[in-house]
Amino acid sequence: MREFSYDVVTIGGGPAGMAAALAAREAGAERVLILERDRELGGILQQCIHNGFGLRRFEEELTGPGYAHRYVDMVKATDIDVWLDTTVLAAEPGGIITSVSPHAGLTVVRAKSVVYAMGCRERTRGAIRTPGSRPAGVFTAGAAQRMVNMEGYLPGKEVVIVGSGDIGLIMARRMTFEGAKVKAVFEIMPYSNGLTRNIVQCLEDFGIPLYLGHSVTAIHGKDRVTGITVSQVNDKLEVIDGTAFDVACDCVLLSVGLIPENELGRAAGVALDPITSGARVDQFRQTSIPGFFAAGNVLHVHDLVDWVSEEAAIAGRSAARHACGELAPSGRERSVMAGEGLRTVVPQRLSDFEPGKMSVRFYFRAAKPMGASLLQFWADGALAFERKLRVVKPSEMIVADIPVRKIGDAATLEFRVVPAPEQVAAEEEIEEEA
Amino acid sequence: MMARVVHAIQCIGCPIGCGGEVTVEDGSVAEMTGFTCNKGQAYAAEEVVAPKRMVTTTVRVSGGGLPLLPVVSVTPVPKERIFHCLQLLRSVSVAAPVTEGEIIVSDALGLGVDFRAARDIPSIQ
Numbered sequence: 001m002r003e004f005s006y007d008v009v010t011i012g013g014g015p016a017g018m019a020a021a022l023a024a025r026e027a028g029a030e031r032v033l034i035l036e037r038d039r040e041l042g043g044i045l046q047q048c049i050h051n052g053f054g055l056r057r058f059e060e061e062l063t064g065p066g067y068a069h070r071y072v073d074m075v076k077a078t079d080i081d082v083w084l085d086t087t088v089l090a091a092e093p094g095g096i097i098t099s100v101s102p103h104a105g106l107t108v109v110r111a112k113s114v115v116y117a118m119g120c121r122e123r124t125r126g127a128i129r130t131p132g133s134r135p136a137g138v139f140t141a142g143a144a145q146r147m148v149n150m151e152g153y154l155p156g157k158e159v160v161i162v163g164s165g166d167i168g169l170i171m172a173r174r175m176t177f178e179g180a181k182v183k184a185v186f187e188i189m190p191y192s193n194g195l196t197r198n199i200v201q202c203l204e205d206f207g208i209p210l211y212l213g214h215s216v217t218a219i220h221g222k223d224r225v226t227g228i229t230v231s232q233v234n235d236k237l238e239v240i241d242g243t244a245f246d247v248a249c250d251c252v253l254l255s256v257g258l259i260p261e262n263e264l265g266r267a268a269g270v271a272l273d274p275i276t277s278g279a280r281v282d283q284f285r286q287t288s289i290p291g292f293f294a295a296g297n298v299l300h301v302h303d304l305v306d307w308v309s310e311e312a313a314i315a316g317r318s319a320a321r322h323a324c325g326e327l328a329p330s331g332r333e334r335s336v337m338a339g340e341g342l343r344t345v346v347p348q349r350l351s352d353f354e355p356g357k358m359s360v361r362f363y364f365r366a367a368k369p370m371g372a373s374l375l376q377f378w379a380d381g382a383l384a385f386e387r388k389l390r391v392v393k394p395s396e397m398i399v400a401d402i403p404v405r406k407i408g409d410a411a412t413l414e415f416r417v418v419p420a421p422e423q424v425a426a427e428e429e430i431e432e433e434a
Numbered sequence: 435m436m437a438r439v440v441h442a443i444q445c446i447g448c449p450i451g452c453g454g455e456v457t458v459e460d461g462s463v464a465e466m467t468g469f470t471c472n473k474g475q476a477y478a479a480e481e482v483v484a485p486k487r488m489v490t491t492t493v494r495v496s497g498g499g500l501p502l503l504p505v506v507s508v509t510p511v512p513k514e515r516i517f518h519c520l521q522l523l524r525s526v527s528v529a530a531p532v533t534e535g536e537i538i539v540s541d542a543l544g545l546g547v548d549f550r551a552a553r554d555i556p557s558i559q
Contacts, residue, residue, distance in 0.1 A: 049504035050490045055448045063506050065553035069534050152501040196451035200444045
């Protein structure tokens, strides 16, 4: 069995893995390796052929492959090694990575730092416990996206989409473009989980109805799906009797959420956040195992790839510093909590600040949609910082920079989102300074 | 009498997704509220008179590792001509290698809109 050694190894060659590797190389890691199980770099972006990527990162609107291409070119311009068709079997504390590939066989890589960048996978029918038979024709939206955009198959002609996540909305338009009839999108929640722009340009443009507060109560068909039964639900998400109706279809696409693909982290014993299903990290994106970092959708599911690139660069820089012996173990650790109105916060803990650090960027997901609101930062039970949010949607991440001097020495850190008082709602920004 | 119509428009320019209102008087934009950038204002003004969309789809490619090449319109397509463009692109087939940015169809249907390759497709061997 062949053995190699590297300073920084990223597991995954999608947007997170590439950005982390580039940042690690730039920050002084001499030997950097990307391990990718697919036949090319780029990850899921390669099947996301629609545009809308990169407005923040590159200040222009790119397609998914276009965004990936920018990073692939940057990687190619460096001496970063890339191993394709390579599946990582284990990454153990101490940085011992075991991988397998058709050309190199079983290989062991010793890494001073490891960046988890495996992305996420789709929730399936099992995750939403849909009753009914098990016919062919039921796909996750992302699997259908790969079939349609990369492999040249149309998974059905009369389509129903379950769940209103962005991939489902994008696929509603894509299937329509390819000649299929998309009959409706059914969402169990009273609000959509997709970006507003996608509801407009993927559903409204084509007259595809979106039913909120509706749940699938049966899937019909023996060999091939022939239709579904849908019912309205109440505010406790319980089916309301007498509201059931049938929709005929030969294809059901599920867009019901994403879960970080964290088997490697779990096997290595990394402490996980039960809400994000990703690792619990500090502001350096270091997990509970020293030298193991995480970024991108394996850490928490993002709305925009631009944020993934930014976060992965933090993880990559930190991984390089760890490899060079510059990332000292923290003297103390403080937990960061997602309080009222919020579901998740990343990072979930803070290590000692770097000297000269002015602010820390936090990423949040809201618990429910709200109008004009205040994002509040509470330090040791006292309100230390607040910022106005024009609108709050669970489908969109909230990003805020909190000045280090506001965090100070506080032992307990908590964020909340509360409705804005009316006079505050009228003002644009009450934030003091960044 | 002047015809005054207020349109509620949802911007699709970026993921922020501003919503606003555009007031049209006698066929031209008289007033606009709710859009927070120049791009959004331009989008909203166009949306009420001549809506356009960027179009992304695939064309066949031979001799590459993949059967499909993603393509994107270089500029937006008038909304009512989207399906005509898709029909045209369905008949297009190219040979690998293809380089990102290469024009695959120029001046589609005389609309002045080009479609370019959204990725590289190297030829196999």
